[in-house]
Every structure is written in C-alpha cells, then in structure tokens.
Amino acid sequence: MVKNVIEVDGLTKVFNKGFVAVDHVSFSVEEGEIFGFLGPNGAGKTTTINMLTTVLKPTEGRASVLGYDVVRQASMVRKVIGVVPQEYTADEDLTGYENIMLCADLYGIPKDVAKKRALELLELVELTPFKDKRVETYSGGMRRRLELACGLINTPKVLFLDEPTLGLDVQTRAAIWDYIRKLKEEYNMTLFMTTHYMEEADALCDRIAIIDHGKIIAIGSPSELKGSLGGDVITISIKEDVDVSELIRNIDNVKDVKKDNGSYRIKAESGEVTAPIIIDVLRRKGYTITKLSLEKPTLNEVYLEYTGKSMRDAEESREAFVSHRITLRRARSK
Amino acid sequence: MSEYRPNILRGLSALTIRELKKWAKEPIILLMAILQPIIWMGLLGKAMNLNAIFSVNSLSNVNIPDIKIPEYGITISGTLIKQRLLEVFENIGTNVMQNFFGVTDYFSYMSVGMISMIVMFTTMFSGMSMVWDRRLGFLDKVLSTPVPRSAIIFSKVLNAALRSMFQATIILALAAILGLKISPTFSPMNLLGIYAAIFLLSVGLSSLFLALALRSTRHEVQMAVVNLINMPLMFASNIFFPTSMMPEWLQAIANVNPVSYLTDAIRQLTIFPLNSSTLVIDFVYLGVFAIILSAIGITLSWRYLTR
Numbered sequence: 001m002v003k004n005v006i007e008v009d010g011l012t013k014v015f016n017k018g019f020v021a022v023d024h025v026s027f028s029v030e031e032g033e034i035f036g037f038l039g040p041n042g043a044g045k046t047t048t049i050n051m052l053t054t055v056l057k058p059t060e061g062r063a064s065v066l067g068y069d070v071v072r073q074a075s076m077v078r079k080v081i082g083v084v085p086q087e088y089t090a091d092e093d094l095t096g097y098e099n100i101m102l103c104a105d106l107y108g109i110p111k112d113v114a115k116k117r118a119l120e121l122l123e124l125v126e127l128t129p130f131k132d133k134r135v136e137t138y139s140g141g142m143r144r145r146l147e148l149a150c151g152l153i154n155t156p157k158v159l160f161l162d163e164p165t166l167g168l169d170v171q172t173r174a175a176i177w178d179y180i181r182k183l184k185e186e187y188n189m190t191l192f193m194t195t196h197y198m199e200e201a202d203a204l205c206d207r208i209a210i211i212d213h214g215k216i217i218a219i220g221s222p223s224e225l226k227g228s229l230g231g232d233v234i235t236i237s238i239k240e241d242v243d244v245s246e247l248i249r250n251i252d253n254v255k256d257v258k259k260d261n262g263s264y265r266i267k268a269e270s271g272e273v274t275a276p277i278i279i280d281v282l283r284r285k286g287y288t289i290t291k292l293s294l295e296k297p298t299l300n301e302v303y304l305e306y307t308g309k310s311m312r313d314a315e316e317s318r319e320a321f322v323s324h325r326i327t328l329r330r331a332r333s334k
Numbered sequence: 335m336s337e338y339r340p341n342i343l344r345g346l347s348a349l350t351i352r353e354l355k356k357w358a359k360e361p362i363i364l365l366m367a368i369l370q371p372i373i374w375m376g377l378l379g380k381a382m383n384l385n386a387i388f389s390v391n392s393l394s395n396v397n398i399p400d401i402k403i404p405e406y407g408i409t410i411s412g413t414l415i416k417q418r419l420l421e422v423f424e425n426i427g428t429n430v431m432q433n434f435f436g437v438t439d440y441f442s443y444m445s446v447g448m449i450s451m452i453v454m455f456t457t458m459f460s461g462m463s464m465v466w467d468r469r470l471g472f473l474d475k476v477l478s479t480p481v482p483r484s485a486i487i488f489s490k491v492l493n494a495a496l497r498s499m500f501q502a503t504i505i506l507a508l509a510a511i512l513g514l515k516i517s518p519t520f521s522p523m524n525l526l527g528i529y530a531a532i533f534l535l536s537v538g539l540s541s542l543f544l545a546l547a548l549r550s551t552r553h554e555v556q557m558a559v560v561n562l563i564n565m566p567l568m569f570a571s572n573i574f575f576p577t578s579m580m581p582e583w584l585q586a587i588a589n590v591n592p593v594s595y596l597t598d599a600i601r602q603l604t605i606f607p608l609n610s611s612t613l614v615i616d617f618v619y620l621g622v623f624a625i626i627l628s629a630i631g632i633t634l635s636w637r638y639l640t641r
C-alpha cells in the first residue's frame with residue numbers, strides 16, 4: 001500500500017514584517033517518491049524545507065513527516081530525516097571527516113557504525129583524499145558534496161535536498177544522482193528536493209510542484225505538466241504556395257495550426273506519432289515537404305508559462321547570489 | 335535503520351569537542367585572550383604599588399641631621415632617626431595595604447582579580463560564537479538533527495567554562511612567577527576550589543550572554559551589548575579595589591555583582607588567610623547564580639532557538 005510520507009496542509013510562514021513567504025501550501029509526497037520543488041528566487045522553497053525539517057516554526061497550517069507533526073513531534077521528525085541545506089553549513093575549521101563524524105554524533109550513531117559509514121560516504125562523494133583537510137580549503141563543489149555526505153549519515157527515511165547539485169560539475173552531479181537513486185531503491189527512501197536544473201528535475205522527479213510567491217501554482221508529474229501546455233510543437237514547410245492549414249487541422253491529435261512565413265506551427269499531442277501522419281497526408285495530396293522539426297515542451301517552458309520568468313534569468317541571478325554569499329563567508333575566515 | 339538514539343551526553347561532548355578543536359587550531363586567540371590580563375597585571379599591578387610610596391626608597395634621599403641637645407649633653411644620631419622613621423613608614427605602607435586590601439602588596443591583590451576578568455572576557459565570546467554559528471548556517475544544520483536543544487546551549491557553556499579554567503591556570507602561574515604572595519593557609523587542595531568557583535561563574539555568565547544571543551544574527555549588536563555589560567561588571571566589582579573604598583551606590587552594585595564573589599573566593603583560596611564562613615557565602619552565591627542563569631538560558635533556548 002502506498003502511503004503519504006509527507007503531508008502538508010495549509011502551511012504558511014509569515015516573517016516578522018508581515019511578509020508572507022509561504023502562503024497556504026498543501027501537497028503530499030508518497031513513499032519512495034522523488035518530489036521536486038521548482039520556483040524562482042524567493043519563491044519560498046527554502047522556507048518550506050525549513051519548516052518541514054523543524055528549523056522554522058510555521059505560522060499557520062500543519063505538516064507531518066512519516067506521520068509525525070513537525071511542530072509537536074519535532075524531535076521524532078528530526079530522527080528520521082536527513083537534510084542537505086542550500087547553504088554550506090559545515091564547520092570550516094574542522095576537516096571533512098571531523099564534520100561527518102560530528103553529524104554522526106548528533107544523531108547518536110554508534111561510533112563503529114559511524115566510522116564505517118563516514119568513510120563510505122567520503123568515498124562516494126570522492127572526498128577521500130581530502131578528508132583530513134580543513135573544509136576552509138575546499139572548493140564550492142567539494143563543500144556541497146560534503147553536505148550531501150552529512151545528510152546521508154543517518155540513512156534517513158526521508159531526505160530533504162535544497163538545491164543539492166548547485167555548483168557541481170556535470171560528472172559529479174551524475175554520480176551523486178546515481179547514488180541517490182540507488183539509495184532510494186535500496187532503502188525505499190523518499191526524497192524532497194528543490195533544484196533549478198530543469199533537466200534534472202525532469203529526469204529524476206516523479207512529481208513536481210511549481211511554486212511562486214509562496215503559492216503552489218502547478219503540481220503533477222513532469223509529463224502531466226508538459227502535457228498541460230497543450231502538447232508538442234511540429235514545424236513544417238512545403239514547397240508549394242498554398243494554404244494547407246485546414247488539411248492539417250483535420251488530422252487526429254492536432255490541436256492548433258498557425259501559418260507563419262510559409263511554415264506551419266502545429267500544436268499536437270504525441271508529436272512523434274502525429275508528425276509521420278501529417279507527412280503522409282501531405283505527400284498523398286502531392287505536396288513536397290522541405291523542412292520538418294519536432295519540439296517536445298520542456299519543463300523550462302512549463303516553468304516560464306506558470307511563473308512568467310525564464311529559467312535562465314533566475315539561474316543567472318541565483319549563481320550570482322550564491323557566489324556573493326560564498327564571498328561573504330570567505331571574508332570572515334580571512 | 336536510522337533507529338539511533340541521540341543522547342544528550344554524546345551530543346554535548348561532540349559539540350564541546352568541536353568548540354575546543356576550533357580553539358586549539360587558533361592558538362593566536364588564546365594568546366590574545368591572556369595577553370590583556372597580563373598587560374593589566376604588568377602595568378597596573380606593578381605600577382600601582384602603594385607600598386612603594388611608603389617604602390624605604392621614598393626616604394632614601396632624605397638626610398636627617400644629628401640632633402644635639404647641649405644642655406643635657408645628648409646627641410641623637412640622624413641616621414638612627416632615619417632608621418626609626420623608615421621602620422614606621424614601612425609599617426604604614428603595610429598597614430594601609432593590610433587594612434584596605436587584606437594583603438601587603440597590590441600586585442597580589444589585582445592579579446587574582448585578573449582571573450575574574452579573564453572569565454568575563456571568555457564567557458562573552460560564547461554569545462558571539464552563537465551568533466556566528468547562526469550566520470554561517472551551522473546552527474541550522476545542528477537544529478535539524480535530533481540532538482537535544484539543551485546540548486547546543488550547554489556545549490557553549492561548557493566550552494566557556496573549560497577555556498576560563500585553562501586561561502585562569504596560565505594567569506595564576508604567571509602571577510606566581512611574577513611574585514604573587516601566597517597566604518600561609520594555602521594548600522594545593524585549594525586549587526580545586528578555585529576551579530569550582532571559576533566553573534560556576536563561567537556557567538552563569540555564559541548562560542547570560544548566550545540567552546542574549548539566542549535570536550541575534552548580528553555580531554555588531556552582540557558586541558555592543560557585551561561591552562555595555564562588561565564595563566560595569568568589571569569596575570563595579572572588587573577586581574581592582576576593595577568595595578569598602580567605593581561610594582555607597584557603587585558598593586551596592588559591587589555587592590550583588592557575581593564577579594565580586596568569584597574574586598573574593600579566589601583571594602580567600604590564594605592570598606588571603608582563609609575565612610571559611612565568607613568562602614561558603616561566596617560559593618553559595620556563585621552556585622545560585624549559575625543555576626538560575628543556566629535554567630533561564632535553557633528555558634529560553636527551547637523557546638527561541640528555533641525562529
């Protein structure tokens with residue numbers, strides 16, 4: 001039986017100055033699912049994660065993780081979850097290994113078990129050669145991998161990942177996701193994550209919620225979300241100078257046709273099936289097709305559709321924002 | 335899986351060891367911390383030597399001529415008079431010191447006060463480190479683990495106490511080298527009492543500074559608060575002068591100031607002849623202070639550590 005691991009009902013956070021960061025958000029996450037939170041900067045993703053991980057108190061509404069209320073049974077929640085925060089939280093004055101062991105101590109993991117797991121995790125995130133170096137000397141990517149290792153030390157049932165792969169190179173990202181998928185299968189771990197790599201969300205998440213200004217504006221599986229945009233876009237050009245719009249419009253699955261400078265923009269469901277049919281129909285009528293392209297809608301377009309912001313803008317400002325924060329951190333250690 | 339039991343001792347020791355490691359990795363901090371009291375000791379402690387005013391040296395250039403009383407055929411040697419005067423002078427100095435300070439030299443008096451000072455300066459950093467932990471996100475990470483909240487506060491308190499005790503040892507050793515006059519009632523067992531007293535004041539003061547820092551994210555604010563509190567704690571106390579020499583209103587403050595009780599306790603245990611009844615009062619006061627403030631600190635941490 002599938003049960004809900006995370007249940008959120010009307011969750012709201014109002015900060016001191018009356019600013020509503022999360023606004024009556026409701027959703028649920030099933031066991032073994034990878035659930036993604038997408039949204040532009042300041043949408044309230046981190047605030048939501050902070051409430052689910054008991055770091056912040058909700059102003060209103062309820063949330064539970066594995067049936068434990070995040071306010072009243074906070075300590076039970078903390079035992080069963082792992083957290084990989086958006087910010088670097090490791091202690092810079094300690095080594096990577098010391099940081100992981102510190103986490104293990106905070107969870108009360110027996111020393112021998114902890115040592116073994118710590119070394120395994122360091123190996124996994126490829127930090128073994130640096131394990132006895134101070135975190136201060138780590139690069140951004142190394143720090144993030146260390147955070148990940150810390151979040152996994154207690155083999156949590158639910159893992160919260162706040163932009164876990166931000167700033168990682170493609171290789172490391174792939175390695176980390178392979179491992180997380182494996183963990184998920186082995187332990188039936190449930191994952192709640194935010195990411196701004198749309199391809200990643202698309203490939204990994206079973207379901208996605210798009211959040212903007214503290215509200216969930218769309219929720220569903222990646223294919224549902226993409227489907228909601230009205231299907232794929234087929235662009236076609238023919239040599240003959242006649243209008244074939246009506247002909248195409250009558251084909252099954254085609255939803256909309258626009259003629260545009262001698263080419264036709266066709267919105268259709270399951271483009272890969274519909275395109276050959278269109279070709280057939282046109283050929284049979286004796287037209288010569290000169291160009292054809294098929295575009296499947298990406299989450300990027302979904303994101304744009306719902307938030308009105310292009311992912312690229314958000315991405316750039318985010319990278320700038322993160323690097324600014326890192327600069328601040330570094331400044332204090334000088 | 336993941337049915338581990340977080341326990342307070344494990345968490346407490348892990349967090350305390352973290353703090354101590356950070357400390358050990360930065361010996362310059364330790365050096366700076368003990369440098370200040372050492373400078374005070376060297377400058378004020380040695381310069382403000384009331385004894386010297388009444389000492390042999392201050393009369394050394396004075397020549398007293400022989401006094402002749404021809405009617406009786408008596409001649410009183412000037413040197414003899416001078417010698418007598420010197421004796422009296424020396425007693426005056428010693429008496430003044432003994433009456434007001436309880437010891438014969440100011441250096442001994444104030445170098446013990448420096449131990450209280452280092453406790454104050456060390457404990458105020460526990461609040462600062464809390465602010466830093468919040469700023470750097472470390473606190474959020476710790477808060478998302480099941481470690482008992484009280485372990486987070488206690489680790490800072492314990493760290494402050496251990497640091498204070500360590501630094502006090504250095505100050506005490508240096509003072510001994512520089513000429514601390516130890517009372518005949520001193521025994522090595524007294525050291526335990528000294529550590530206990532330092533522990534109690536450190537617990538109380540660091541709980542206070544931590545409670546003030548629980549919600550704070552700005553170290554500038556924390557710094558200002560600490561400075562504001564530290565000055566009166568330092569000067570409205572018996573660190574530099576006996577409270578009996580102060581105007582009454584200042585005396586009133588000094589007499590409730592827990593720093594005075596620590597200073598008195600350590601003086602009793604080192605340079606003063608031991609007076610067990612006042613020593614007991616000192617310890618009771620410090621103990622009550624520690625218990626009340628740590629209780630307040632923990633209660634507030636349950637409420638306010640999570641924003």
Ligand SMILES: Nc1ncnc2c1ncn2[C@@H]1O[C@H](COP(=O)(O)OP(=O)(O)OP(=O)(O)O)[C@@H](O)[C@H]1O
Nearest residue numbers: 015016019021039040041042043044045046047048
């Ligand atoms: N402690 C705080 N006090 C006041 N406002 C806050 C606080 N923390 C966050 N906010 C505000 O709440 C909003 C949501 O912040 P949050 O960190 O949840 O965004 P996010 O979706 O995680 O953004 P990002 O993608 O940049 O990480 C932002 O507008 C932010 O300014």
Ligand SMILES: [Mg+2]
Nearest residue numbers: 045046047086
């Ligand atoms: Mg965020």
